[in-house]
Amino acid sequence: MYQPSESSPTSASVDLTALAQNVAHVRRLAPRADVLAVVKANAYGHGAIEISHALQKLAVRRFGVATVDEGIALRQAGIQDTILVMGATVPAQFTELVAHRLTPVLYRTDLIPTFAAHARTAPTPYPVHIKVETGMGRLGVSPHELLELLSRSELRGPLRLEGLMTHLADADNRDAGQTEEQLARFQQVLNQVQIRGLAIPLIHVANSAGIIKYPTSLHSLVRPGIMLYGYHTLSKDTQTPELQPILTWKTTIAHVHTISPGGSVSYNRTFIASRQTRVAVLPVGYADGYNRLLSNRGQVLIGGRRVPVIGRVCMDMTMVDITDVPGVQVGEEAILIGQQSSERITASDLAAWQQTIPYEILCAIGSRVPRRYLPLDSPAGAASQSS
Ligand SMILES: Cc1ncc(COP(=O)(O)O)c(C=O)c1O
Known part of the structure; x- marks a missing residue:
């Protein structure tokens, strides 16, 4: 793989102590929820392996990626904790996904039997999460499809329904209308799950904006991404924590x-x-x-x-x-x-000049730029390099 050199005149440094402070904000805002750190897209450009190792030291035990390859890269770097593949996976990837003990998000009804066929080789029921579409207009089964799915035998055999999730489309908007609707739709789904007497350990909805602005989006798990890296895209009049760009x-x-x-x-x-x-x-x-x-x-x-x-x-x-x-x-x-x-x-300034969002600015910092890491709780300066 391409390795930029340590003497490169252009570099990025990532402050892991600031990362710890941002994690503390997540825990303060969602005290009863477990944290799944979203480290997809190379941890939004910050270096997925180094960020995940630092998060492990902060007792984060769940990581979210978008692709199977991102998950495999973390496994190969020695991350043994839960890795949830949140993006679109295709059946051709299922063998590898199981071989690396990655947890899939299943988002279409037909993926349940297909994935179950691959998971039969696993020694114990294989954990899966199901995504419900509540208004993002992207991946997910409809609430109606979910209720049918819940009675499928695969979820009591080769598969184990560990998680149920949805994703908020508009939680950073000043207008709460769409988010409240999504939360209400998801709550109806949860009520139906409860009526059927099903216990699903991990219920998760909240991204960073949800964690900051919508206490009702907090369930047993939260999925912060951008706030770990010190940014948000909420409007100026929203009360927000003092996040530190890392x-x-x-x-x-x-x-x-x-x-x-x-x-x-x-x-x-x-x-x-x-x-x-x-x-x-x-x-x-x-x-x-x-x-x-x-x-x-x-x-x-x-x-x-x-x-x-x-x-x-x-x-x-x-x-x-x-x-x-x-x-x-x-x-x-x-x-x-x-x-x-x-x-x-800040990345938000660059985003404003380019008419985009800080996410894109951070993700776009290229592989030619070496990342150096200021270790957890160490004075600035003692940076270790990685790419
Ligand atoms: C499914 C899912 N959950 C959580 C996140 C994290 O979102 P954010 O970076 O806004 O916290 C993302 C990122 O896009 C996502 O796709």
């Missing part, structure tokens, strides 16, 4: 030069200098996840000040205007996400 993304100035009025920067000359302009060249580009939409729009921190991106972001390089920051030298640090002096740029 990732800092930085680079090092590779070159400084001055252009005269009328001179241009980067492809297609989208920036033309109107004054004598000092330009710093940063060795980071869209191939690293620094999106081209940040061309002439983004900002970075240099010398404790915000400076603007000028010209088009290239595949491997980005230029910024440092005219107003005196004395900037080659080799100085530039912060793409993080804090410098009293200034801070």
Whole structure:
């Protein structure tokens, strides 16, 4: 696998102590629920293996991934705890899924007998979760289908119904209408389950926004993702915990030069200098996840000040205007996400400039960018590297 080197001028550091603080917020808000940490998409770009190992030290024993391959990667890294595959799986993956003791989310009626046929080889009834569609318009059996499913013999034989879940579509919206409807629909399902006298150990609904805003979405398990990494997308008037972004993304100035009025920067000359302009060249580009939409729009921190991106972001390089920051030298640090002096740029800022959400910004940080880890409860600085 591709391994970026430790000496790379562009890197991301992940503060595992800040991760611990974010986990503490989850536990404070959902004190009676067990935690399934959502570490899909390489833990939203932070490094699934390192994040999962750190979470294990924080007594998290359940992990959520999107794909079978993500689950296998965690198993191969020695994670023995429950790994729930929450995304779309196909029967061709079931043999491998069982071989690695991953727990599937079954989201279509026909997947029950198909998966049961694969799980027969397991020595004990194989745990599965079923997803009910309550308004996300994505994966899941209908409430009606679920009630039929509950009487199927497979769930008393090769399979064991360990979990019942649904997913909220709109919990970060100021308007609670859709979420309340989804919660009411799911509650009706739970009532029917209860009437049938079925005990399902893990009932789960809440993503980060649910955990923060909807106490009625908290059942025996919660599924936080983005809040573990220090972000949320709830509106400003919502009461939210003091989450700490755990990732800092930085680079090092590779070159400084001055252009005269009328001179241009980067492809297609989208920036033309109107004054004598000092330009710093940063060795980071869209191939690293620094999106081209940040061309002439983004900002970075240099010398404790915000400076603007000028010209088009290239595949491997980005230029910024440092005219107003005196004395900037080659080799100085530039912060793409993080804090410098009293200034801070977050993934939410980049998301606003690109008209997207912080999730996408974090997930997009590329494999060329080495991730370094500030260990749990250690002073910043003693970083260990991994990719
Ligand atoms: C099924 C499921 N549960 C939980 C989460 C975590 O969501 P969030 O990152 O908003 O907390 C996700 C992420 O998209 C998901 O797909």
